[in-house]
Amino acid sequence: MENFKHKPNFPFSIWFLVKYNPMKITRKTFGITAVLYLFLAMIPMSCGLFCRDTCGCGPTFPQQIFRIRSFELITAAFDGQRIFPDDMQPWDQYYKGLEVKDFDFITSSEGSKATFGVALACDPAPAKSDKKLLDIRIINLKEANLGDGTVLQVGDDISELFGINRFFAEGLQPIDSYLSDGYLLFLDEMLKIGFLQDPGKDLSLSIEISLILENGTTFRFDNEPFTIKSKR
Template sequence: MTSPLRKGLASIFIFTLMALLPLSCGITCNDPCGCGPSFEVKDFRITDMEALTLVGQGQQVTPSGTYPYDQVVKGIRIKSFQTVAEASTPKSYGIPGLAYACSPETPKSVEKMTNVQLISLRAMTLPNGKQIKIGDDLSEYFEMNYYFTEGTLPISEFLEGGLTMFSDDLYKLAWTLAPTEELKLTFTIRVQLESGREFLLTDQVLNVV
């Protein structure tokens, strides 16, 4: 066997041995997101919610003002929460060389939002001629979506199956009946969670034309 051939075979043997050594020692890392400490995912329990009067790109305006009905909405969002759970982000052992999304999971509410009701606090006549009494449900005249998502859906459709909530989510509640004259709405927003807990955002005002 010639000297160059022996050197070549020796090199192949050394590289093969180095490649197999981590496997035999149990220290191989195939985690595409790295093998450092796992991040903790801290889910939370909502302690309060709030309502805002919003126009345009999320500008907050005074509730007592009067606005075109298709340019103003009631926004709702989480106001405060408490961390209630900690868990390690599970590692995934995949094929080396593939691309993965390695961001840690986003903390979320431990309870989904299951229903939103809007309950009238004053008697009035709607543009369609329907007489509204104090305590009547106005929900069928509102639609809902994430604030920065175009369009709206019936509230029941948007919340179908329960909605997972994240701390920076902003939702919009849009009035859908075109007024024939200035319409002064005063109502309570009732936000219900899957556990049965609820938040009452009272004395909400929406004046539209």
């Protein structure tokens, strides 16, 4: 602390203003504050640390909704790489990958208003379909036998043999339980369809896959090869 015992004889208030010039303090404080503010403005806010709304960072983006016009169905290995449909793979490493191909936006996202001095690190919520996927039906088009002697006749609904999940999620769930409440589809999301258990012998199937939306719209893929190896 300053030693106030040896202050001049003129009034203390005058001496204090001369010694501790508030303008100097104000200019110094303002400079530090301005530099700090500019530094913080250049750093995107963390969505989890400062905010509490759905985006996590103040201004939000309306979620876009789209109408599905078509799907794409691919044949893929366990790692998501495309393979030839007739390329026989172990039963738990061969999938049909399903994703939205063509679509139309039916609502548009309004851009967030600019926020001075704040860089937002949040993205809009992914666009979702206006109708849910209610059911997937798989019909056998080529007679085949399972390892336990079950005969798959032409025209049989064999949907119960198949499971579904997001592509890189672990495992499969029965189609009827996975879609029990309907499933909203998102852009750039792929679902995988595969056998739920070892068929007991190698299979070379030809199947029809029908995708049914909640408004009754049906998308059909005919004569899809499904070739899997048993591990038994």
